[in-house]
Amino acid sequence: MPNKHDTPEALSKFTGSLVRRAQQRHVAVWLSEVSAEITSVQYAALEILQKTPGINQRQLGDELDVDRSTIADLTARLVRNGLVERSDDPGDKRSYVLFLTAAGKKQLAALRPRVEEVERILTARLTPRQSAELKRLLSALLA
Template identity: 40%
Template sequence: MHFGYALRRAQIAAFDAFASATAGHPITPPRYTALVILEANPGISQSALGEVLGTARSGAMMLTNWLVARGLAERRHRPEDARAWGLYLTRRGKTLLGTLKRRVLDHDQRFGAKLTPAERREFLRLLGKLAP
C-alpha cells in the first residue's frame, strides 16, 4: 500500500466529515478556509489571501467574489494603497463562521475519536514530520 493512497483515503474520510458538518450550506473546504483566514487577518489583501491559501491571485479573487456576493465578506478601499483592497468579514460572515466552526470542530473531533488520545498525538506528530 502506497503512502499516497492511504493518505488520500483518510483525507476523503475527513472531507466526508466536513461535508456532514457543513450540510445545508454551500460551503466548501477552500471557502471555509478563506473565512477562517479573513477572521484571523482582518484587512488582508486578495493577493495575501491567495498566498496563504497557496493558490493564484485569480483564484483568490473568485473566492472573494463568491463571499462578497453572498454578503459574507466585503472589500474596503485602502487609503494608503489605491491598488489593493482590504478584506473583512461582514457581521453575517462572522455569524456563519461561528456556527460552522462549532460544527466543523465537533465533526473533526468525532473523526479523530477513532484514535485514542495517545494515538491522536502521535498521528499529528507524524503528519507534522511528513508535511512540515
C-alpha cells in the same frame, strides 16, 4: 478482474493513496456535518479573516496556500454570498483588503461547533497523542 495490486491493502502502502482517501473521508464528513454551501477552504478563509481583519487577498491566499486565481474566485464567492466585504487597499491600489461582514461573523460562529465535530469524527479512533502526532506528521509532509 481486479489486480491484487489495486486492492485497498496494496494501495495503503502509498502515502498519496492514504492522503487521497483521508481527504475523501474529510469531504464526506464535512458535507454531512457542516455544509454543502461553505467548503472547508472557505471556512478557513473566514477563520483567518476573523483573526486578521483587513488583510489583502494575496496575504489570505498565502495563508490558505492557494494560487492567485483560486483566491480571487474564493474571495468573489464570499463577497457574492455576503460573508466578506472587499475594499481597496489604502496602501496598494492594485490590491483589496478583506473584512468579515456581520453575516460572515454569524456564519462563522454557527459553523465553528460543526467543524469541531468533524475534527472529533475524523480522529475518533485515535488517542489524543496519536491525533497530535498525525497533525505533526502532516505538517512536516507539507513543509
